[in-house]
Amino acid sequence: MLKESYHIIGVMSGTSLDGIDLAEINFTKNETWQFQILKATTVHYTEEWLSKLKSLTQKSKKDLQQIDLDYTNYLADVITTFVKKNNIKNIDAVCSHGHTALHQPEQKLTYQIGNLPELAKKINQNVVCDFRVQDVEFGGQGAPLVPIGDELLFSEYDYCINLGGFANVSTKIKNQRIAFDICPVNIVLNKYVQQLGLGFDDKGYLASQGKINQQLLEQLNALNFYKKSYPKSLGLEWVEEQIFPLIDKYDLTIKDILRIMVEHVAQQIAKVISQKVNVSVLLTGGGTYNDFLVERIKALTNNKIVIPSKEIIEFKEALIFGFLGVLKLRDENNCLASVTGANKDHSSGNIFKI
Template identity: 65%
Template structure:
C-alpha cells in the first residue's frame, strides 16, 4: 500500500512492565519521513497481569500458548477502548509489538505473546505484528528493531539511546546503522525497589541515599556480555541467570544495590557514547525520569545529552513500531542486517487483514 500519508496506531509493551503504550500517529513522506503523535496513552497492568508477565520464562510451552491467547484478547480490549474513547475513525493499520515471553536468538528462538490472528478480528482492523521472528529465522538477533526509525525519523542525532527495561543504542558507523543492547536498566532497578513497596525509584531518590559497593560494581562491569561485539541483545533469561545471582550474593541493602547499579548503568552507557566526542545524544525511555541516573550518565559522558518532549520520551517505541508497520505495508526494509546480524536486510512482520 504505497501512499504518502498513513494513520497508524503503534502499540508497545516493554520488559519494564510499565504498561501498554498506545499512540495514534500520522506519518507523511515527502522526500523524507515526518510524523505527528496525535494522541497517546499508557494503560498500566493490574497486579494479576504484572505477575503473569513477570514470570513468563517459567512457563511451559503449553502454558505460554494459553497465556498468548489470553493476552491477545486483553490487548484487543485495550486497543478497542483506545479507539472508541478517542473516537478514532481513520486507521490504516494497528502495529503491535506484543510482549516478549522468550528471547534466545542464539537458539533460534524469540516469542512475543499477543500476536495471534484473533487480534485483527476482535478489533476489526488490519494488524501488523510479530516483527522479530522473521529476523531470528534469518540468523539475526531479532533485536533491536527501533534503529530503522532512529535512522529515518531521528537522523539529526549521532546517537539514539533508550533507557527502558534494557538500555540500547543506535548510531551510524562507516555509513552503516548499528545498534545493540547496552545493559539492563529498569528491569533490575524496579525489581529491587519493589522489595521496599515501590513500583519504581522516583527520580532515583532512594538510589541517591545508598553507597557504591565497589566489589559488586567490579563484578558487574566484568561480565562477558560487555566485552562482546555487536550485534548483541539481552533478555530476561540472561538477567535471571547471570545478573541477579551476582547482585543477590552480596547481601547489600536495597539502597546500596540501587546506588551501585545506577553507577553500573552510567559506566556502561557512557563507555559506549564516549567513542565519539561532542556527539549529540537523544535519550528516551522511562529511565529518563530517573534524574539521578541521568545526572550520572551526563557526568561520565563527553557528549551533548538531549532530552526530547515528554511525549517522545514515553512513546518513542510505540511510534517506531508504528513506523515499522508502515514500512511493512510498503514492503520496504524495516529490519537492518547491520543491526541484527541477519543474513540480509528485509521487511519483517506479519499482516493480518480482514
C-alpha cells in the first residue's frame, strides 16, 4: 500500500553557483499532488568551493573522484545543519540533485558530484539522488528533469520557464509534455559581472546601461544549438566552447556584454513562448530578480508573464527534486522520454537506505 503523504527535504545546486537550496516539504496525494514548503534556505558557497566548482570540467577523473567525496562530506554537513537548526523530525527521505560536474549526453556521460552512498550514512537519513545517469544510459539527454513536476504540480501554466544558470522551458504540445534548455543566462551574466567585484547584476541595472553590438547579438543568435529541435540540453562545456570565446573576441565594456546577453536571452525565450498566443508563462529561478531581463521578455511577447511567490521563485527546483524522489520511492515514472529523448519513460535515481 503506497503512502499518501511524504515528509521530504529537497536539495538542489545549480550551474549558476548561487549556492545549495534546501527545502523541507510535505507532499500529499489526493486526486492530484499537493505540496507545502515548510522551511527553505540557500547556503552560499565559500570562495574555496566556488573556485573548485567553476573548474570541474578541467579536472582529471582522479581529481573529480576526490572532489566528489569532499563535496559529499560538505553536502552532508550542510544538510545536517539545516535539519538540526529547524528541528526537523521524521523525514521520509532527503532527495538531492548533487552538483553537475560533467554533462555530455551525446557521449553517454553525465556526472553529478555529491551523490555517493556515504551521504546517507553521514546524515543518517534515507537518500534519493543521482537522477540523471539512468536517463543518459537509456539514450536520453538526462535533462531537463523538472518537467514532471511542472506536469503534476504546476499544470495551470501553459509554459514553465526557469531562469537559472540556463533558461529551460516545459510545456505541452499535442497532449505531450516536452521540455528543453533554451539558452545560458546567469552562468554568463554572473561570470562577467564578477569582473567588477559583484556577485550578480542587481535587478539588471548595469545591463540596462549598456549598448547592443548588433553583430555579436546576431552571432549569438546564429549558434547551431538554437537551430536544433528538442530534446536538447546545455552544459558548462558548451558555454566555454561557444559563448565565452565569441564574446571575448570583441573589445566591449562589461555593461555592453550584459546588455547584449540580456537581449539574447530575451529573444531566445520570446521565440519559444510566442508559439502559443495569449497564454500564461510561469517564470522562476534567480533570473526573475533581474527586472531588466523580465522587462525585455515582456516587451517581446504578448503572453501573460507570471512571477510567483518568493519561495517558488527561489526553491522550485529543490521542491521538484524532492518530488522526483517521492516518485522514485513509489517506483513511479519521474523521467519522461518525450522530454529527454530516452527510449522510455522510467523511474530514475538511486535510493540509499540507512
